Each structure stands twice: as structure tokens, then as C-alpha cells.
Amino acid sequence: MISRALLAAIAVAAIVLTGIWLSDRSSTLAAEHTLLDRKASPSQLERGIEQAKGARAANPSTDPDLTIYGLLLRLGRNREARGVFESIVRREPDSRTAWTYLAVTSQSTDPAQFRRALEHLHELSPLGTRAP
Numbered sequence: 001m002i003s004r005a006l007l008a009a010i011a012v013a014a015i016v017l018t019g020i021w022l023s024d025r026s027s028t029l030a031a032e033h034t035l036l037d038r039k040a041s042p043s044q045l046e047r048g049i050e051q052a053k054g055a056r057a058a059n060p061s062t063d064p065d066l067t068i069y070g071l072l073l074r075l076g077r078n079r080e081a082r083g084v085f086e087s088i089v090r091r092e093p094d095s096r097t098a099w100t101y102l103a104v105t106s107q108s109t110d111p112a113q114f115r116r117a118l119e120h121l122h123e124l125s126p127l128g129t130r131a132p
Contacts, residue, residue: 027051027052027054027055027064028051028052028055028059028063028064028067030048030051031048031049031051031052031055031064031067031068031071032067034047034048034051034071035048035067035070035071035074040074042075045071045074045075046075048067048071049068049071049072052064052065052067052068052071053068056068062088062091062092062095062098065084065085065087065088066088066097066101068081068084069081069084069085069101069105072084073105078105078109079109081105082102082105082106082109082110082113085098085101085102085105086102089102089120093120094124096121096124099117099120099121099124100117100121102117103117103118103121
């Protein structure tokens, strides 16, 4: 009797977690679709940001943040986009993708940040290290 109850509880938990994951994935895909839609209006881009933020709530991946970054750039909100990548590099200091995007975003607006990002990318590069 206890084993059946335990099995049922595990099954319910698995169903709930799968539902959350599917909802987050669906929101991420919808936001990515908006990002790639060249004809998306500013209001659609804003909706995409909200979808990606919703997906980020239960998703430790940086995929929703990458989508938010792209949507913010499309809206011309470069400073906010840079803030998204500053958040990613704090959470994942070894993410070459985040450091690259941070460099691209800050190149024309913050030369010091741009240099720091390039220096960090150089440190992360296996070719950037010297043999002992």
C-alpha cells in the first residue's frame, strides 16, 4: 500500500515538473520565434521579452536571457541588453557566448567594458594561455 502511494506521488511530481518544463520551453520558443520574425512590431517584441522572462522563472539555462538580449537590441534598448549579459557573466563567468555578446553590446557605448570583455575572452581562450 505504501509503495503504491509513493509511486503515485512520484508520478504526480514528474507530471507537474514536466508540465512546468513544457510551459517554460513553449514560452522560450515563442519568444525566439518573435526574435526571428523580421516583421515583428515593437509590441510583439515587448511580448516576446515578457514570454522569455516568464520562461526564465523556473529555467536555470541562459537561453531565455539570450533571447531577451536579442529582443532588447531589436528595440534599440542596448543598455538594458548589456545589463542582461552582465547578469549572465556574473552567473556564468566562463561563458564565452555571454562575454562575446557583452563585448559586442558595449563596443560603442562603454569602451572600458568592451576592453574588459575582450580581456576576459582572451583569458578563456585555450590559445590565450601560455605553456608553463
